[in-house]
Amino acid sequence: MAMSQLKTTIGHGVDDIPSTPGKFKPEKSSPFFFNRVRWYTSLSKLTLWFFLSLCLLLFLFFASPSSSPPRRHLNGGAWGGPDWERRVRLSARVRATNKAGHTVLVTGAAGFVGTHVSMALRRRGDGVLGLDNFNDYYDPSLKRARQKLLERSGIFVVEGDINDEALLKKLFDVVAFTHVMHLAAQAGVRYAMKNPKSYINSNIAGLVNLLEVCKSAVPQPAIVWASSSSVYGLNSKVPFSENDRTDQPASLYAATKKAGEEITHTYNHIYGLSITGLRFFTVYGPWGRPDMAYFFFTKDMLKRKQITVFEGPNHSTVARDFTYIDDIVKGCLGALDTAKKSTGTGGKKKGPAQYRIFNLGNTSPVSVNDLVSILEKHLKVKANKKIMLLPRNGDVQFTHANITLAERELGYKPSTDLHTGLKKFVRWYLSYYSGSKKKTSCSWKLDLQWACYGQDRFFKIYRPEKI
Numbered sequence: 011m012a013m014s015q016l017k018t019t020i021g022h023g024v025d026d027i028p029s030t031p032g033k034f035k036p037e038k039s040s041p042f043f044f045n046r047v048r049w050y051t052s053l054s055k056l057t058l059w060f061f062l063s064l065c066l067l068l069f070l071f072f073a074s075p076s077s078s079p080p081r082r083h084l085n086g087g088a089w090g091g092p093d094w095e096r097r098v099r100l101s102a103r104v105r106a107t108n109k110a111g112h113t114v115l116v117t118g119a120a121g122f123v124g125t126h127v128s129m130a131l132r133r134r135g136d137g138v139l140g141l142d143n144f145n146d147y148y149d150p151s152l153k154r155a156r157q158k159l160l161e162r163s164g165i166f167v168v169e170g171d172i173n174d175e176a177l178l179k180k181l182f183d184v185v186a187f188t189h190v191m192h193l194a195a196q197a198g199v200r201y202a203m204k205n206p207k208s209y210i211n212s213n214i215a216g217l218v219n220l221l222e223v224c225k226s227a228v229p230q231p232a233i234v235w236a237s238s239s240s241v242y243g244l245n246s247k248v249p250f251s252e253n254d255r256t257d258q259p260a261s262l263y264a265a266t267k268k269a270g271e272e273i274t275h276t277y278n279h280i281y282g283l284s285i286t287g288l289r290f291f292t293v294y295g296p297w298g299r300p301d302m303a304y305f306f307f308t309k310d311m312l313k314r315k316q317i318t319v320f321e322g323p324n325h326s327t328v329a330r331d332f333t334y335i336d337d338i339v340k341g342c343l344g345a346l347d348t349a350k351k352s353t354g355t356g357g358k359k360k361g362p363a364q365y366r367i368f369n370l371g372n373t374s375p376v377s378v379n380d381l382v383s384i385l386e387k388h389l390k391v392k393a394n395k396k397i398m399l400l401p402r403n404g405d406v407q408f409t410h411a412n413i414t415l416a417e418r419e420l421g422y423k424p425s426t427d428l429h430t431g432l433k434k435f436v437r438w439y440l441s442y443y444s445g446s447k448k449k450t451s452c453s454w455k456l457d458l459q460w461a462c463y464g465q466d467r468f469f470k471i472y473r474p475e476k477i
């Protein structure tokens with residue numbers, strides 16, 4: 011068919027289609043009859059195929075097992091569905107041999123303290139379910155590595171945010187948690203200048219969301235949560251005691267932790283939630299947080315980069331009551347074990363409920379200068395220090411915990427000094443980072459030696475001056 015003829019045929023056909031197809035009477039004698047019928051038939055076929063494909067798609071959608079009940083997606087993670095619920099239940103199950111075990115929801119489980127506390131609970135047979143949003147405040151791959159560690163111990167970490175009310179409710183529907191160890195937070199004192207809203211979102215809105223769900227849960231769990239030594243702010247009386255004033259925060263971070271203490275008090279007072287707040291003092295150790303000074307000093311010293319060491323006015327000392335992670339974990343477990351049950355049901359308080367606050371520190375502050383000297387010894391590297399006046403961006407000049415109360419009520423007794431604790435940290439740091447680099451390259455001498463000899467024999471062959 012010539013092109014001009016084809017155009018004419020199509021033009022005719024379109025114009026000739028009646029609005030009511032049933033009334034269409036073919037004119038047998040028409041030279042355009044067959045073209046018209048073919049066009050019309052192909053349109054019907056097209057409609058039929060479209061309809062069949064739609065039916066097939068709808069069938070596949072409704073028949074797929076994951077569509078019922080629906081799965082929710084958050085930050086790349088997903089929750090819901092029978093498999094997910096089975097994992098949640100399994101993880102939260104108390105070991106049969108531990109009759110008095112707790113069923114604990116650990117928020118911030120892939121965080122530094124969260125990982126250690128979850129592992130310790132699991133080791134003694136408590137049921138543990140983790141929750142973490144895996145945000146990128148610091149390298150999320152470290153959080154994923156911690157998650158792997160937890161998974162190897164049978165702890166499932168649900169990927170989700172404490173601000174997700176539906177998720178929290180679902181978790182409490184699936185498991186009757188006896189305790190919540192609330193460690194999810196926006197940490198770091200200096201970062202609050204950069205991203206103030208993240209502190210409100212996690213430390214205030216997230217906390218309230220969690221408390222709302224806990225208050226309505228049946229049974230209500232007892233809550234142990236992480237406050238901070240930073241609530242003592244600009245206080246000059248040392249050591250810091252729990253009943254000292256906490257109304258002079260030096261950072262927004264501190265202010266949100268202080269707000270958390272007031273908020274939890276309200277929920278205790280109105281709804282009968284059992285609350286224990288733990289004021290952590292600069293916690294450090296293996297699997298620690300890369301945003302903390304001891305961690306990035308180590309990293310920079312190994313790279314021969316300059317580190318900034320703060321000092322107070324007139325060259326006075328800046329010091330912290332650095333507390334080793336294992337001691338903190340013991341304090342957390344002591345708090346969980348001595349927490350009394352919440353007294354409310356159906357969102358109503360039935361009687362007075364326990365409300366406690368404890369310092370968890372080391373009781374022996376060390377200057378930042380001494381911290382650097384200890385690192386120099388362990389790393390066998392001389393630090394390239396730049397001394398700088400403590401900036402007014404959230405830091406306080408010193409912290410020092412009075413731990414009498416925690417000793418008496420929780421049996422808390424810190425036993426690791428900074429020298430010993432940092433030795434363990436450095437050992438972990440070198441093995442962790444050389445271990446992960448080993449997979450990609452062996453260009454660094456340290457990596458090569460590590461790759462050849464493995465973790466246990468690492469220190470025998472470690473020659474930092476050759477790195």
Ligand SMILES: O=C(O)[C@H]1O[C@H](OP(=O)(O)OP(=O)(O)OC[C@H]2O[C@@H](n3ccc(=O)[nH]c3=O)[C@H](O)[C@@H]2O)[C@H](O)[C@@H](O)[C@@H]1O
Pocket residue numbers: 197198199237238239240241290291292293301302303304318319320321328329330378400405407
């Ligand atoms: O225990 C606490 O309440 C707080 O402890 C740490 O906060 P911070 O004690 O300030 O810990 P780092 O940021 O690791 O700083 C440790 C010390 O090193 C100093 N520093 C920090 C950074 C730097 O570049 N140079 C430097 O000398 C700080 O002034 C501070 O005295 C945590 O980051 C907070 O999340 C936590 O709540």
